Amino acid sequence: MDILQSRKKQVVRSNGQGMSIVCEKRSASGSVSQRACVFCGSRVVLYPIADALHIVHGPIGCAAYTWDIRGSVSSGPELHRLSFSTDLRETDIIFGGEKKLEAMLDELIDQYSPKAAFVYATCVVGVIGDDVAAICKKMTNKKKIPVIPVHSEGFKGTKKDGYQAACDAIACLVGTGSISGISPVSINIMGEFNLAGETWIIKEYFKKMGIEVITTMTGDGRVEELKRAHGAKLNVVQCSGSMMAIAKTMKEKYGIPFIRVSYFGIEDMADALYQIADYFKEQDRGIIERTEKLVRKEILDLNDQLEGYRQDLAGKKAAIYVGGAFKALSLIKALRHLGMKTVVVGSQTGNADDYKRLQALAEPGTIIVDDSNPVELASFVLEKDVDLFIGGVKERPIAYKLGIGFCDHNHERKIPLAGFAGMINFAKEVHKSVISPVWNLVPRRYHRAD
Numbered sequence: 001m002d003i004l005q006s007r008k009k010q011v012v013r014s015n016g017q018g019m020s021i022v023c024e025k026r027s028a029s030g031s032v033s034q035r036a037c038v039f040c041g042s043r044v045v046l047y048p049i050a051d052a053l054h055i056v057h058g059p060i061g062c063a064a065y066t067w068d069i070r071g072s073v074s075s076g077p078e079l080h081r082l083s084f085s086t087d088l089r090e091t092d093i094i095f096g097g098e099k100k101l102e103a104m105l106d107e108l109i110d111q112y113s114p115k116a117a118f119v120y121a122t123c124v125v126g127v128i129g130d131d132v133a134a135i136c137k138k139m140t141n142k143k144k145i146p147v148i149p150v151h152s153e154g155f156k157g158t159k160k161d162g163y164q165a166a167c168d169a170i171a172c173l174v175g176t177g178s179i180s181g182i183s184p185v186s187i188n189i190m191g192e193f194n195l196a197g198e199t200w201i202i203k204e205y206f207k208k209m210g211i212e213v214i215t216t217m218t219g220d221g222r223v224e225e226l227k228r229a230h231g232a233k234l235n236v237v238q239c240s241g242s243m244m245a246i247a248k249t250m251k252e253k254y255g256i257p258f259i260r261v262s263y264f265g266i267e268d269m270a271d272a273l274y275q276i277a278d279y280f281k282e283q284d285r286g287i288i289e290r291t292e293k294l295v296r297k298e299i300l301d302l303n304d305q306l307e308g309y310r311q312d313l314a315g316k317k318a319a320i321y322v323g324g325a326f327k328a329l330s331l332i333k334a335l336r337h338l339g340m341k342t343v344v345v346g347s348q349t350g351n352a353d354d355y356k357r358l359q360a361l362a363e364p365g366t367i368i369v370d371d372s373n374p375v376e377l378a379s380f381v382l383e384k385d386v387d388l389f390i391g392g393v394k395e396r397p398i399a400y401k402l403g404i405g406f407c408d409h410n411h412e413r414k415i416p417l418a419g420f421a422g423m424i425n426f427a428k429e430v431h432k433s434v435i436s437p438v439w440n441l442v443p444r445r446y447h448r449a450d
């Protein structure tokens, strides 16, 4: 397959010597990128905040992106599961949508008593020039809750710019609450969205280690907790693409350092806990020992259970295409624990450092790709004859149309894949998908046999 000329430098075949890959650039015209828009980027980050009102200011089509395709769960309020849109029509485009937005905020804040409201600006709002910030300011004064504009006009960049817009919105809350009574051994969990309850698994580990979690940005999120986030002593950043901006802001403004971690796979989960324990070892002399005990127990339980899956999966090949490249690193390692080999790996928003690490980890011959499209991905997975495709909602149809097993490791997953417990679920899901006899009956295999 011919790769578009303007994309050729965004695809490399690893030779173990760290070839340079072009990344962090706008998608090429005509490429039909797998990336989502700016608004989508901000919405995925913010809407797990469960006691806030989320209003999409734009045409109804933008609001199609709802809770149902993400599934970030809450232990309490579920206001985030409701979708509100100003449903802008032709007359609003001509005469402006500000009045409609103001009336909607007025009505919904009275009806639902949210702790805060986020107003997402979409493409058309940027084009017609509604002053969303002014309306939000007016409503903040009137309703006495933070009404925060999210400058996420879809056309103004990539999904990563949406992450930035979301971080800017969160920064409006951080620093506005009391930080009295916060433990010297305390953290904020960043870039964890409580899909299928994953935040709860991670929090349980921290509880056993004796660490106070001030807030999670943004899984099972609460406005009052976010306001106190500046009281934490360390920011622990997963999914760094989405949360690095707020981590850096908090470092500059409040002097809170941050570390990057991943909760996927055995080594990375253990490494995350050890890094945090190491950071607090002066404040809490027993934390290293407690962490070692916890990790040892979890891994012992895990190893026995994984053995059966390894035997069936040994030598099978996988393709990975995910949002952030940091997760791809964890997935390569997790697949190795199952005896599987990664032959294609890529991401929507990876940076140069991420790709350098991916090349160091990937086996020679692995195709590494930035900001890919369906045609390329389909061609790579066929060329490498993969047994499993790991991706999200937009990669699922590519896999199934080609008759390849699929594992959802994105926002839509319904079973937790993070933590040590998540590794078992991952192994089960991969095993079920790869070993299914249905793949022996699909045309891809028939043609190969011919």
Ligand code: SF4
Residues within 6 Å of the ligand: 037, 038, 039, 040, 058, 061, 062, 121, 122, 123, 124, 152, 153, 154, 155
């Ligand atoms: S914000 Fe723009 S690009 Fe994003 S869904 Fe709405 S119209 Fe589409």
